[in-house]
Amino acid sequence: MGSQWLFTLTYGALVTQLCKDYENDEDVNKQLDKMGYNIGVRLIEDFLARSNVGRCHDFRETADVIAKVAFKMYLGITPSITNWSPAGDEFSLILENNPLVDFVELPDNHSSLIYSNLLCGVLRGALEMVQMAVEAKFVQDTLKGDGVTEIRMRFIRRIEDNLPAGEE
Amino acid sequence: MADAVLFEFLHTEMVAELWAHDPDPGPGVSAEPRGEEPGAATGQNMNLSVLESVGFRVGQALGERLPREMLAFREELDVLKFLCKDLWLAIFQKQMDSLRTNHQGTYVLQDNSFPLLLPMAAGLQYLEEAPKFLAFTCGLLRGALCTLGIESVVTASVAALPGCKFQVVIQNS
Numbered sequence: 001m002g003s004q005w006l007f008t009l010t011y012g013a014l015v016t017q018l019c020k021d022y023e024n025d026e027d028v029n030k031q032l033d034k035m036g037y038n039i040g041v042r043l044i045e046d047f048l049a050r051s052n053v054g055r056c057h058d059f060r061e062t063a064d065v066i067a068k069v070a071f072k073m074y075l076g077i078t079p080s081i082t083n084w085s086p087a088g089d090e091f092s093l094i095l096e097n098n099p100l101v102d103f104v105e106l107p108d109n110h111s112s113l114i115y116s117n118l119l120c121g122v123l124r125g126a127l128e129m130v131q132m133a134v135e136a137k138f139v140q141d142t143l144k145g146d147g148v149t150e151i152r153m154r155f156i157r158r159i160e161d162n163l164p165a166g167e168e
Numbered sequence: 169m170a171d172a173v174l175f176e177f178l179h180t181e182m183v184a185e186l187w188a189h190d191p192d193p194g195p196g197v198s199a200e201p202r203g204e205e206p207g208a209a210t211g212q213n214m215n216l217s218v219l220e221s222v223g224f225r226v227g228q229a230l231g232e233r234l235p236r237e238m239l240a241f242r243e244e245l246d247v248l249k250f251l252c253k254d255l256w257l258a259i260f261q262k263q264m265d266s267l268r269t270n271h272q273g274t275y276v277l278q279d280n281s282f283p284l285l286l287p288m289a290a291g292l293q294y295l296e297e298a299p300k301f302l303a304f305t306c307g308l309l310r311g312a313l314c315t316l317g318i319e320s321v322v323t324a325s326v327a328a329l330p331g332c333k334f335q336v337v338i339q340n341s
Contacts, residue, residue, distance in 0.1 A: 004171045005230065005233065006172075006175045006226070006230070006259055007171055007174045007175040007178060009225075009226045009229045009230065010175060010179070010182075010222070010226050010304075011178065012229075013222045013223075013225040013226050014178070014182060014222060016225070017218060017221075017222050031201075035181045035182075035185075038181050038184065039177045039178065039181050042177060043173075043177055045174055045232070046177075061232055074171060074173075074174050075174075075300075086333065103229075118178075
């Protein structure tokens, strides 16, 4: 018993509640993404404070930090990084085990639910705060019978910093 | 511990749903009649009782995962002590600061520095927002007690942030 259980159990209870509140899975998915985004924009500060990683120079470095530092720190797992696009702007995170789905089975009438969609929002929100616009989405999910869980990350563009340089 | 932080971020975000004022509620009117709140049908806002019931489910699930030997309590007071020490330590990395009882089924659990209230400024300024940050935990306590065979009503109050008191009233069947 411990705080990891607390997070995964709370997350499960939240998803259950959202499924009651919203008519269809798409709306639940959107809500999870939005909540994840809100968490991500604040989590990044916590991450940077704890991890001491410097600025990433390219998307490959970013991928390494996400998989080997961030996932390890918060979820205790290290996804593998695969399937780089030739341009280096897309990659996949492969999660052999997804700690969020321990004890979870999708009921039959929720086949469109992306149970762990919060994670996509967190990644998107966190990276936005370090000037990267990305898209994150699940392309495989063990909850749906796939062998692994796969998140596809796509770099969209660098976000220009609108603040004047050199403030106090 | 970093994963405790994840829970705190998630909790804060769940509470934030209460604050969301959505002028355009959007689609998704529930087919079944909703209770008293006109806004609840749209699903845009979690209210306090929803937060409490989410906490309740989590408390039940946590209770079910306790090792068997922990469940051999001789007295009601032992259960409450367990919540104040072991459960609180496992969840919030600290113990409850004090436990008082009238020995007639009412217990007051006091936490002088409740972690879920810490993000709010210490002091009286945000007092009226505090109930939103306590609802989930009230449910959690009620759910854990339920799994341990005790029916209760759990409420919370704040005198000065970040301290709070949880009142547990045992329901006799």
